[in-house]
Amino acid sequence: AQSVTQLDSHVSVSEGTPVLLRCNYSSSYSPSLFWYVQHPNKGLQLLLKYTSAATLVKGINGFEAEFKKSETSFHLTKPSAHMSDAAEYFCVVSASGGYQKVTFGTGTKLQVIP
Amino acid sequence: GAGVSQSPSNKVTEKGKDVELRCDPISGHTALYWYRQRLGQGLEFLIYFQGNSAPDKSGLPSDRFSAERTGESVSTLTIQRTQQEDSAVYLCASSLMVAGADTQYFGPGTRLTVL
Structure with a gap:
């Protein structure tokens, strides 16, 4: 069994300030973890994505996430928010110990205030 | 190359009618997923196909929902006797193979409105 919890449904930050979107997971197997972004329409x-290599993963647009097994977390961060970062972000878990379908979190809407 | 495509992009139907949604995955991708996203909510897994294996239908919400896939190509999601609660965006994704680390590539979705 696996699950993912996104702790905040909405996050609001000022442009130029750091972004933190929180994600906790549970999985019976060593998980693969992903962050997806969905811009309006x-x-x-x-x-x-994290796939059991380096625990600090760098992605596109300056985002990165750190896999912390002891905390079962995979929080998404960015040092400085841009207006274009306003979107909905989904944390996703997929077990790698055998086939398991992916499980999406309920999403976090990021608002960036000018 | 081309990404995942879905058609139609929008569908408005009357309650009780049947609808068929289409997904064209990326060529060569053996795995195909269907999800439903209700307004303001996260993605809800519906069904998964992998090659010629039996599909994982564990996410289908009722027997009004069914899906088919021919080999590793096009998939259709059919909703019979639509209800207003079926209104949502239906997303299709494909990936190269079934494994935990595979990235899913999503189509733009079909927005279904049941009146």
């Missing part, structure tokens, strides 16, 4: 796009 656009499709889902992969930001980054």
Whole structure:
């Protein structure tokens, strides 16, 4: 069994300030973890993924996430928010110990204030 | 190359009618997923195909929902006797193979409105 919890449904930051979107997971197997972004009226796009290599993963648009097994977390961060970062972000878990379908979190809407 | 495409982009139908949604995955991708996204909510897994294996239908919400896929190509999601609660965006994704690390590539979705 696996699950993913996105702790905040909405996050609001000022332009130029750091972004933190929180994600906790549970999985019976060593998981693969993903962050996807969905801009308004656009499709889902992969930001980054963790696949049991380096625990600090860098993605597109300056985002990165750190896999912390002890905390079962995979929080998404960015040092400085841009207006174009306003979107909905989904944390996704997929077990790698055998086939398991992916499980999406409920999403976090990021608002960037000018 | 081309990404995942879905058609129609929008569909408005009357309650009780059947609808068929189409997904064209990326060529060579063996895995194909269907999801539903209700307004303001996350993605809800519906069904998954992998090559010629039996599909994982564990996410289908009722027997009104069915899906088919011919080999590793086009898939159709059919909703019979539509209900208003079926209104949502239906997303299709494909990936190269079934494994935990595979990236899913999403189509733009079909927005279904049931009146």
